[in-house]
Amino acid sequence: MVENRPWADLLAHAILILGVVVVAFPLYVTFVASTLTYDQVINVPMPLIPGDQLFENYAKVLSSGSEKGSHAAVLPMLLNSFTMAMGVAIGKIAISIVSAFAIVYFRFPLRNFFFWMIFVTLMLPIEVRIIPTFKVAADLGLLNSYAGLILPLIASATATFLFRQFYLTIPDELAEAARIDGAGPLRFFWDVLLPLSKTNIAALFVILFILGWNQYLWPLLITSEESMYTVVIGIKRMFAGGDATTEWNLVMATAMLALLPPALVVVLMQKWFVKGLVETEK
Amino acid sequence: MAEIVLRDVQKSYTQEVRVIHGVSVTIADGEFIVIVGPSGCGKSTLLRMIAGLETITAGEISIAGRVVNEVEPKDRNIAMVFQNYALYPHMTVYENMSYGLRIRRLAPAEIRERVERAAKILELGQFLERKPRELSGGQRQRVAMGRAIVREPAAFLFDEPLSNLDAKLRVQMRLEIQKLHRRLATTSIFVTHDQVEAMTLADRMIVMNAGVAEQVGRPIDVYDDPASLFVAGFIGSPAMNFLSGKRAGDDIELAGGVRVALPAELRAVAPEAVMVGVRPEHLVAQGTGPAFRFTVEMVEALGADALVHGPFGAGTLIARLEGHTSARVGDTLERHAIPGRLYFFDGASGRRLRPARP
Numbered sequence: 001m002v003e004n005r006p007w008a009d010l011l012a013h014a015i016l017i018l019g020v021v022v023v024a025f026p027l028y029v030t031f032v033a034s035t036l037t038y039d040q041v042i043n044v045p046m047p048l049i050p051g052d053q054l055f056e057n058y059a060k061v062l063s064s065g066s067e068k069g070s071h072a073a074v075l076p077m078l079l080n081s082f083t084m085a086m087g088v089a090i091g092k093i094a095i096s097i098v099s100a101f102a103i104v105y106f107r108f109p110l111r112n113f114f115f116w117m118i119f120v121t122l123m124l125p126i127e128v129r130i131i132p133t134f135k136v137a138a139d140l141g142l143l144n145s146y147a148g149l150i151l152p153l154i155a156s157a158t159a160t161f162l163f164r165q166f167y168l169t170i171p172d173e174l175a176e177a178a179r180i181d182g183a184g185p186l187r188f189f190w191d192v193l194l195p196l197s198k199t200n201i202a203a204l205f206v207i208l209f210i211l212g213w214n215q216y217l218w219p220l221l222i223t224s225e226e227s228m229y230t231v232v233i234g235i236k237r238m239f240a241g242g243d244a245t246t247e248w249n250l251v252m253a254t255a256m257l258a259l260l261p262p263a264l265v266v267v268l269m270q271k272w273f274v275k276g277l278v279e280t281e282k
Numbered sequence: 283m284a285e286i287v288l289r290d291v292q293k294s295y296t297q298e299v300r301v302i303h304g305v306s307v308t309i310a311d312g313e314f315i316v317i318v319g320p321s322g323c324g325k326s327t328l329l330r331m332i333a334g335l336e337t338i339t340a341g342e343i344s345i346a347g348r349v350v351n352e353v354e355p356k357d358r359n360i361a362m363v364f365q366n367y368a369l370y371p372h373m374t375v376y377e378n379m380s381y382g383l384r385i386r387r388l389a390p391a392e393i394r395e396r397v398e399r400a401a402k403i404l405e406l407g408q409f410l411e412r413k414p415r416e417l418s419g420g421q422r423q424r425v426a427m428g429r430a431i432v433r434e435p436a437a438f439l440f441d442e443p444l445s446n447l448d449a450k451l452r453v454q455m456r457l458e459i460q461k462l463h464r465r466l467a468t469t470s471i472f473v474t475h476d477q478v479e480a481m482t483l484a485d486r487m488i489v490m491n492a493g494v495a496e497q498v499g500r501p502i503d504v505y506d507d508p509a510s511l512f513v514a515g516f517i518g519s520p521a522m523n524f525l526s527g528k529r530a531g532d533d534i535e536l537a538g539g540v541r542v543a544l545p546a547e548l549r550a551v552a553p554e555a556v557m558v559g560v561r562p563e564h565l566v567a568q569g570t571g572p573a574f575r576f577t578v579e580m581v582e583a584l585g586a587d588a589l590v591h592g593p594f595g596a597g598t599l600i601a602r603l604e605g606h607t608s609a610r611v612g613d614t615l616e617r618h619a620i621p622g623r624l625y626f627f628d629g630a631s632g633r634r635l636r637p638a639r640p
Contacts, residue, residue, distance in 0.1 A: 180362050183356075
């Protein structure tokens with residue numbers, strides 16, 4: 001807006017600041033709690049000034065977990081989560097980019113039927129098909145393995161659809177020029193489509209990495225050994241059972257740790273794909 | 283370098299949808315052929331069939347003596363320039379031009395030499411490291427041509443390569459293509475809907491209409507001696523004037539009340555309904571030919587000449603006058619058709635009336 005209306009400006013700022021506070025406050029509480037001692041954190045009300053236990057709490061969860069809940073160290077969980085998130089993101093992109101390539105650039109019988117088959121699975125989130133998927137994974141001996149964590153999540157109708165839509169915007173003449181230049185389908189894919197998809201891949205990677213990292217229900221089912229826990233599961237397992245009270249300071253420290261990698265991916269990749277969005281290459 | 287032969291080439295998508303109804307033409311080695319026609323006449327389809335991007339329903343296409351109906355585009359030894367250039371956006375000019383050569387695994391030194399030679403011809407030397415988006419439309423067009431040149435193909439295929447350029451650049455690129463063809467003397471097929479491009483570039487042109495090659499010939503022959511009403515109306519700007527007439531003995535009685543004598547050799551073949559055509563530039567101030575009187579309705583002063591429009595019969599008559607004409611709107615003008623520059627067409631089929639062969 002270019003009008004000069006001080007009251008409107010003030011109101012707009014007030015609403016925006018309120019919004020930021022609403023979003024940021026829980027994060028702040030999480031951070032503060034992760035820097036307190038056990039005694040401080042179970043006090044009501046909990047102090048809102050950061051304490052002095054920052055390094056102690058984080059070192060403790062990273063190496064040996066909590067005392068009253070799960071004793072598993074968080075560092076291996078972070079690595080498990082990272083492996084899973086990378087596996088899911090890269091796997092989904094790899095599979096969907098070639099599926100979209102096949103659907104857009106090849107004429108084969110039942111092409112539309114297959115596209116719709118893929119499209120229809122958009123309607124079936126993991127939770128809906130989780131029991132049969134678990135049965136299949138268990139029968140294949142995938143429990144407590146990275147393959148079990150990653151494989152069932154690796155097909156992506158959404159990503160296939162996005163790549164398909166992107167390919168449809170690439171002029172046909174580009175494929176024809178490549179044909180006349182002597183490039184076969186794979187060569188065209190590798191030399192032309194893949195470089196043009198760079199920005200889409202970057203954007204999808206961010207989304208899919210976070211999706212993989214935040215998986216809760218599936219890792220909860222497929223893993224029973226502590227060594228295969230992902231960090232999101234780890235948080236849940238730290239809740240003490242029975243009469244014992246939960247060590248919220250340690251749980252919050254784990255939560256902070258679980259929060260960092262996705263945030264980092266967003267911050268690091270953001271520049272990359274905003275740049276890509278501005279410089280359209282078509 | 284190669285001769286390209288089309289033998290009764292047809293294309294249909296279904297039984298009903300037929301887009302090319304059998305085109306036969308022999309294109310000599312080194313010839314520059316322009317396929318011209320209105321949009322939807324099948325000219326681009328025909329070119330894409332020669333390129334191998336569309337299948338051939340019936341007939342035969344051969345390049346350099348080899349039937350290529352079932353040959354992949356890359357093995358036809360042709361290069362194509364597209365209307366929207368179709369440059370690879372993520373590659374530099376150098377990479378764009380050398381891509382086909384790299385795929386064919388030429389020696390790097392050879393590739394560099396060919397690209398640099400083409401870049402020199404096209405004055406692209408300083409842009410080799412740029413991406414297509416950093417170039418102007420004309421430069422992109424030159425890169426697209428460069429990509430074709432470096433391949434040293436048997437034939438160049440141009441698919442309306444100039445239609446995305448502005449008017450001034452179009453004229454300039456037209457001259458460059460002409461120069462290029464003189465220099466390389468590679469068989470070229472050029473598709474356009476612009477009759478000026480066709481007239482200026484072509485050694486011979488193919489005028490297409492609704493999937494049929496209406497006439498094949500040198501531009502000046504097509505202009506002087508059109509085979510049909512369609513060709514006569516399509517080639518020449520402004521278009522030829524057409525006046526419908528009825529036979530009255532050895533004359534044709536035109537809708538505007540003028541009688542035109544039917545040439546003796548056509549008397550035997552002329553049907554009842556005849557269409558008479560006369561080009562605007564063949565309506566002159568004085569002469570012995572039939573006179574057309576009309577009231578000036580509009581004057582288009584183009585500088586070098588002026589186009590005068592006026593109602594005549596059921597339609598409009600256009601005459602080309604000298605640039606500084608004194609004719610004003612409302613004046614009555616009398617122009618004479620140059621004898622021998624009147625064209626007679628069959629009113630029903632649109633075919634040109636030709637003397638019966640003895």
